Amino acid sequence: MCGIFAYVGPKTTIRVALEGLRKVEYRGYDSAGIAYINEGKLATKKAVGKLANLEKVLGEDASPCIIAHTRWATHGKVTETNAHPILDQTDSIAVVHNGIVENFEQLRHELEREGVTFRTETDTEVIANLIAKFYTDDLLRAVQEVMPLLTGSSAFVAIHKNHPDECVAAKIGSPIVVGVGEGEMILASDPNAIIHHTRDVIYLSDGEVVRIKPHSVELFDASRTPISKKVEQLAHSAEEFSKGNFEHYTLKEIHDQPQAIRNAMLSRFLEEYGTAIFEDLQIKPANLLAVKRIVIVAAGTSFHAGLIAGYMLEEIARIPTDVEISSEFRYRNPIVADGTLVLAISQSGETADTIAAVRELKAKGATVIGICNVHGSTLSREADGTLFLRAGPEIGVCSTKAFTTQLTVLALFTLMMARLRHISKTEGQEFLTALKAIPGQVEQILSQSDAIQQLAETYAQFNDFFFIGRRYMFPTCLEGALKLKEIAYINANGYAAGEMKHGPIALLNERCPTLALCTDMLTYDKVVSNVMEARARHSPILGIAFEGDTRLKKIATHLIEIPKTRDELAPITTAVVCQLFAYFCAKKRGADIDQPKNLAKSVTVE
Numbered sequence: 193m194c195g196i197f198a199y200v201g202p203k204t205t206i207r208v209a210l211e212g213l214r215k216v217e218y219r220g221y222d223s224a225g226i227a228y229i230n231e232g233k234l235a236t237k238k239a240v241g242k243l244a245n246l247e248k249v250l251g252e253d254a255s256p257c258i259i260a261h262t263r264w265a266t267h268g269k270v271t272e273t274n275a276h277p278i279l280d281q282t283d284s285i286a287v288v289h290n291g292i293v294e295n296f297e298q299l300r301h302e303l304e305r306e307g308v309t310f311r312t313e314t315d316t317e318v319i320a321n322l323i324a325k326f327y328t329d330d331l332l333r334a335v336q337e338v339m340p341l342l343t344g345s346s347a348f349v350a351i352h353k354n355h356p357d358e359c360v361a362a363k364i365g366s367p368i369v370v371g372v373g374e375g376e377m378i379l380a381s382d383p384n385a386i387i388h389h390t391r392d393v394i395y396l397s398d399g400e401v402v403r404i405k406p407h408s409v410e411l412f413d414a415s416r417t418p419i420s421k422k423v424e425q426l427a428h429s430a431e432e433f434s435k436g437n438f439e440h441y442t443l444k445e446i447h448d449q450p451q452a453i454r455n456a457m458l459s460r461f462l463e464e465y466g467t468a469i470f471e472d473l474q475i476k477p478a479n480l481l482a483v484k485r486i487v488i489v490a491a492g493t494s495f496h497a498g499l500i501a502g503y504m505l506e507e508i509a510r511i512p513t514d515v516e517i518s519s520e521f522r523y524r525n526p527i528v529a530d531g532t533l534v535l536a537i538s539q540s541g542e543t544a545d546t547i548a549a550v551r552e553l554k555a556k557g558a559t560v561i562g563i564c565n566v567h568g569s570t571l572s573r574e575a576d577g578t579l580f581l582r583a584g585p586e587i588g589v590c591s592t593k594a595f596t597t598q599l600t601v602l603a604l605f606t607l608m609m610a611r612l613r614h615i616s617k618t619e620g621q622e623f624l625t626a627l628k629a630i631p632g633q634v635e636q637i638l639s640q641s642d643a644i645q646q647l648a649e650t651y652a653q654f655n656d657f658f659f660i661g662r663r664y665m666f667p668t669c670l671e672g673a674l675k676l677k678e679i680a681y682i683n684a685n686g687y688a689a690g691e692m693k694h695g696p697i698a699l700l701n702e703r704c705p706t707l708a709l710c711t712d713m714l715t716y717d718k719v720v721s722n723v724m725e726a727r728a729r730h731s732p733i734l735g736i737a738f739e740g741d742t743r744l745k746k747i748a749t750h751l752i753e754i755p756k757t758r759d760e761l762a763p764i765t766t767a768v769v770c771q772l773f774a775y776f777c778a779k780k781r782g783a784d785i786d787q788p789k790n791l792a793k794s795v796t797v798e
């Protein structure tokens with residue numbers, strides 16, 4: 193949940209760290225700091241709040257070796273003292289850390305008994321003081337001594353004042369990437385922060401330690417044996433990490449969707465046979481045919497995509513499917529019967545709960561397919577096969593294009609599973625025709641942005657909303673409500689429309705609007721009745737329906753019409769309307785859209 197950046201090389205200005213931090217700021221942004229070596233001593237600069245505050249206190253010092261951090265607080269309040277880098281008690285070692293040291297209390301007590309004084313509330317301080325304890329002229333060795341003592345999922349980078357040209361990093365569960373440049377080396381939580389220096393990267397695996405100097409990278413496995421690893425080329429271009437002319441990454445990413453959906457489909461279907469193919473999937477068709485049950489694990493927006501996939505897989509492929517929130521699932525003792533296939537959905541591929549659920553399921557013998565956006569992520573490395581979203585980097589904290597590309601990939605996966613079983617070629621071709629029309633339909637919705645903005649500005653004054661819909665629209669309601677909560681800070685509830693009269697309808701009044709998602713045709717009549725019930729309680733109604741709708745038009749206060757598609761695919765187009773609505777509500781309310789408060793992009797803690 194925190195962002196790490198470290199640099200050794202000729203760009204000695206400490207401001208090089210600021211650029212790196214900007215690229216990982218989405219991972220946490222309650223405070224930030226850097227440490228470097230100045231005249232043989234460690235120097236730190238820290239500030240609470242956004243990077244702009246750190247920028248104000250950065251001087252023009254030079255140092256060949258800098259570590260930097262942007263924080264999402266786990267242990268200890270958001271204060272300058274608790275901001276990283278964290279120093280050991282002798283001010284010799286500085287550490288930046290992402291993740292949690294689960295046994296930090298015990299380690300801290302032990303160190304305190306040995307006379308160590310702690311100055312922060314962080315768990316990171318035990319790492320700094322443990323390294324100091326084991327340090328005898330060799331920082332690498334000290335880090336290797338510390339690694340086995342730490343439990344939980346972490347990644348950290350350490351520097352020592354006596355080694356002005358080296359950084360040592362360790363990975364115990366959380367991501368860290370090495371950028372291999374010409375006479376310069378970089379470490380970061382995300383390749384995004386590296387691409388401006390070099391495209392050559394090495395992904396560390398759990399238990400590995402790396403020492404970087406300007407001209408060398410030394411890697412070691414958990415048993416401290418030197419290893420060599422493949423240098424990989426970053427696939428993305430630097431432009432993909434920029435927000436171009438858009439005011440926010442979130443808006444850019446909403447607009448990226450037509451192309452992202454096209455990319456997600458590219459060469460993954462066979463028109464002639466009305467089916468989908470995934471060349472990147474290393475699982476044989478015979479094994480897919482043997483699947484008797486599917487378990488989907490995911491969190492947040494990815495969970496909502498999973499719920500929609502659950503409906504599709506049961507209805508179209510006729511495979512029993514359970515969809516589970518990974519943070520709940522991991523504490524169960526799941527029964528993994530023969531023929532169970534797991535789909536683990538995660539944009540980042542790093543969500544701690546989803547990774548833990550995957551490990552539990554794999555330990556029980558299940559085959560796991562990851563549905564993921566990030567190459568080299570933990571999920572993509574641990575799953576038996578991965579279907580990449582090809583959405584391009586998603587930097588806005590609020591997930592948008594990941595959701596619609598997840599749905600695209602899941603729709604294709606459903607089609608493949610259904611064709612392997614029972615649906616006809618013609619039915620498959622009809623499905624594909626509808627799917628191929630989606631990017632154009634999303635473009636059509638984006639062209640209605642101004643109208644959606646006007647409506648959002650009218651509704652942005654309300655503090656409570658209900659999103660109602662049935663069947664495919666129920667998870668879409670959950671997703672629409674989540675967008676409004678997280679970026680506009682508006683209390684919004686997604687509800688199965690049929691559930692309203694079992695309690696929540698009591699909350700409806702003229703100050704509590706209802707967003708009626710009426711793009712599921714099988715349940716359209718029922719939802720229209722539920723909308724009537726809401727209207728009878730004076731709730732302002734903003735309806736979303738297919739073009740040509742006449743019934744909802746008569747009862748809704750306002751109506752947004754979108755192109756007609758199949759029920760299974762309507763979540764994609766309807767979600768885009770909800771994303772724009774939330775974005776413009778947030779803008780009207782002056783919220784910090786790309787970096788909503790209290791959130792971070794990649795949830796690497798439980």
Ligand code: F6R
Pocket residue numbers: 491492493494495537538539540541542543546589590591592674678793794795
């Ligand atoms: C919401 C959002 C989060 C993520 C969730 C899972 O807009 O971004 O709810 O969807 O944290 O993240 P991934 O998909 O990376 O596992």
